[in-house]
Amino acid sequence: MTVTTATALTIKTENKFRTLVSRRAYLAGETLCAIPSENVTGKPNRFTVQIARNLHTHVGKLAALNHSCDPNVVLDTDDMRMIARRDIAKGEELSFFYPSTEWEMDAPFICLCGSANCIHVVAGARFLPLSTLERHYLNPHIRDLMIELLNDTRKNLPAAQ
Numbered sequence: 001m002t003v004t005t006a007t008a009l010t011i012k013t014e015n016k017f018r019t020l021v022s023r024r025a026y027l028a029g030e031t032l033c034a035i036p037s038e039n040v041t042g043k044p045n046r047f048t049v050q051i052a053r054n055l056h057t058h059v060g061k062l063a064a065l066n067h068s069c070d071p072n073v074v075l076d077t078d079d080m081r082m083i084a085r086r087d088i089a090k091g092e093e094l095s096f097f098y099p100s101t102e103w104e105m106d107a108p109f110i111c112l113c114g115s116a117n118c119i120h121v122v123a124g125a126r127f128l129p130l131s132t133l134e135r136h137y138l139n140p141h142i143r144d145l146m147i148e149l150l151n152d153t154r155k156n157l158p159a160a161q
């Protein structure tokens with residue numbers, strides 16, 4: 001499978017609000033582009049995507065990818081690819097579920113996506129209940145960190161009387 005560069009994607013700016021838009025249609029499961037990995041850092045910021053427990057990659061153009069609680073793309077940090085979660089029309093805004101890669105975000109915000117499943121506060125996976133996370137694609141580092149958190153919680157529970 002060939003992974004295309006991000007040239008099939010374009011950034012649209014309206015009232016200083018940036019969105020990433022597809023320049024052609026995609027079928028569910030298709031790869032839209034590779035996730036850049038040339039510039040990796042230990043700390044998250046608005047321009048990074050978390051790819052492992054302590055690794056955040058500067059994603060360049062993909063930083064214009066907004067969050068949605070009902071997203072149309074998935075960021076697979078195992079294969080370092082952006083994949084269509086469902087069929088995508090030409091000109092459609094692309095979005096992904098930030099907690100699927102981010103454990104604890106540098107800049108949390110309130111989501112106004114309007115989805116019936118909206119999580120409202122987007123701050124990272126560690127702040128979401130398991131029942132919410134289960135409905136989404138989650139990358140391996142998020143699964144690992146979640147299992148760790150759950151194990152620690154159990155340790156901290158008071159002993160049964």
Ligand SMILES: [Zn+2]
Pocket residue numbers: 068069070111112113114115117118119120
């Ligand atoms: Zn939402």
